[in-house]
Amino acid sequence: MGISGLLPALKSIQVTKHLSEFAGQTLAVDAYVWLHKGVLTCATELATGKDTHKYVDYAMRRVRLLRHHHIEPYIVFDGGPLPAKKGTEDDRKQRRDKSLAKGNALAAQGKHKEARDHYVKCVDVTPQMAFQLIKALRAENVRYVVAPYEADAQLAYLERIGLVDGILTEDSDLLVFGCRQVLFKFDFVASTVVSITRKDFASVSGSGSDICLVGWSDVQFRAMAILSGCDYLPSIQGVGLKTACSLLRKWKTAEQVVRVITLEGKKSVPRNYLDQFKLADKCFQHQRVYCPRKERLVYLTEVDLDWNDELEADLDPSLAKKLAAGDVDPVSLSTMEDINPRFLPRARALPLVSHPVNRRDKGKGKAMDTPVKEGILSFFGPNPTIPPRQGARLSISISPNRKGSVGKASGKRTLAEIMDHDIAVKKQKQRSRFFDTPEPKALARATTTPIANPSRERENKENVYIVVEMDDEEPDIDSNVSMEAQGEVDSDMEITINDPEEVEQEDGYISPTPSCSGDMQDLSSPVRGTQTPMRKRGTGTDREIDFGVDPISSPPSQRKWRPKSVTRSVTRTRSLDLPQPHPPARLDSTCSSLIPTSGQPDAPPPALFPGPDLRHAFADDLSSDIDCSEDEERQVSGSNSSATPTPSPPTPATPDEAVFDDDDFCDPEELASKANVMRKQAVIAGWRERWALNGGSAKSHKPIQSKLSRRETNVTPVGRHTISHPDSQFRPYPRSAPHSASRTTSNSRRAQTRKSLPFFTPVRKAGGHSTLDLSGVLDSPTLCADLEVEVEGSVVLSSARLERFRSVVAFSGELDEEIIQNPYRCPR
DNA sequence: ACTACTGTTAAAT
């Protein structure tokens, strides 16, 4: 949903630009935008369970358009349940079901057009559908990454570390995340976007009443956004963007603002609002993302201080990597299912027209001066089904070791296969690197990871395999034949795509821009007071806030790892590697190949936290969270003359704090880690819960409809949500997916149970208080089943853990209440 | 003047 009203407020700095102005740049793309719109092109098919990949075509056409303009796309997928920010599952599901029913009814009467209108309302984008797009991206060698959690944060991260030059999205949140160049309103036909550049913030010229950002730091901007209501936190009733802005302008810090509002007494400030605010702030700053360079999860903005990194390893590197590559369902963490294995995208032919392209010209006179268009049409075909030219994809067909198991797909989906293999190889390497020692995690942390040395890695890789180069994660894909083209682009020269026959051409498109290599220093964001002090106009009183706290400029640095020797079980990962009886072609080849290749029975894959919810948005614990935020606030307010003792010192307000802090120090490590996990769970649960809420629905005047919301995708192969009633009137696996039916029972069962993985969710009690229904969750058969399935050999271990988990929960019951509870829902 | 709720429509082809 973004920040409502933000884009209109920034109208004055919105600039419509032609895509050609971005030639030579790499743009990160929020895949969800395209997927969701693409779904509309085939709503009927999806709703009725037909195989289709039109939505993939939709997205790929856009990918090709970007490339046509010599923009290198970097597609970013949501990791979590894709849609899910609004409404509740129940509501949504009901609506969907209704729409589907109506659609079916109309269709039965032959009113297909009307039916479609309803079908449109019942389709959704699932990770499995996203995977179809990934297949196409692989085939065309387009870089992509699946975010561990929210795509927004991932997008922001890519820009921050310099892997991309800008973000293509529809979500104004990206500005809050600190992106420098955000492009909205992608217009396929006109080849234009609306650009908002962060450094223009100072010039936001709201006539009079509008917002004014002059002299503001990112901290303040973020504060404004959060105060006005964001996905993570609904606003105080009656506070919108403008109010937030003017209050902040006057009082400088969110703390002050909240305090003032509270004192005024006109608006009811939810208790704990400030704490919640800080958590929201953390979400914008320290959400966890996947670093393609380091090949593991990192924080969007590095955290320092006492940030407990115990949970850093909650997603083991290889799994994180698989997830990022799209081989693992981000929701269930089980192997991604290919819902349309017959869809085998291949590299497309290149445009047959050579044409000069005007790169962004310094003399900005002719912004709209579009490049030749003839080529475009030939370029965008409906289906990526054109057979690959012989030898086109370099060595691909060469790779000797390729698993034959790819089945019918083999021989065709070369790139994808290579990709798989590459991943396998990487994984193997990683394993050896990380797990040769008894203390994998510790080692992993101690190791300064390969990040720093991509090239060396590459070498190794190439030693292993010649084919390589499918590495979509590394900025410096050097082996690409496309280097020349790339160089040309970069050097701001005219590019001529001449010989379409040549393989090189094709590859030429892949080339990452040099900018990718990323200059770490200034990538960071914008206008940071000190550096680019926005002209202090108007408010001379505005002191420059301490920008030191501004995270945006801090390049991710190595964190000191605290090798806590928590030896976690291996179970989860193991289960992932289990061969599957009737594997969907390609993925399993990946998986199965991983098993033998690992070849180190004694080097078990790292374990991950076996808790119920693995999808924490950020791995901090509450205490550190607050601490950190406090620090920041302190700094901010410290620079503020009018700083006064904050009304509600957010210090260890929550009971759990003491509890868990103790745990942190007394070191029955397991217990400690459990506690941390627990705490994190609680925090996350809080966020999840909130995310699942409609921004406004949390307001008191509108009774919360469903308190219990599982923020998970009701994933079905056909893109329909059938979670609650897996066996409902809808067949989860339509006729077109025979392989699904033939899947082993255990497998499908697992799939089902996984899909039911619940998030902790507050349940509103009669009293109007929401509480965390942990017991319900823990006792949930689905969860247990899930654990059992996972654990295989270590059920016992998990059980024990689970027990401890429960006790911790019980112990900190109040914490849950505190943290999880959404104060907004209280008033009936 | 601002917020927030409502209803409508375009989106894709």
Added chain:
DNA sequence: TAACAGTAGT
């Protein structure tokens, strides 16, 4: 879904 216009409430 989001963007927009219109309207009501504070």
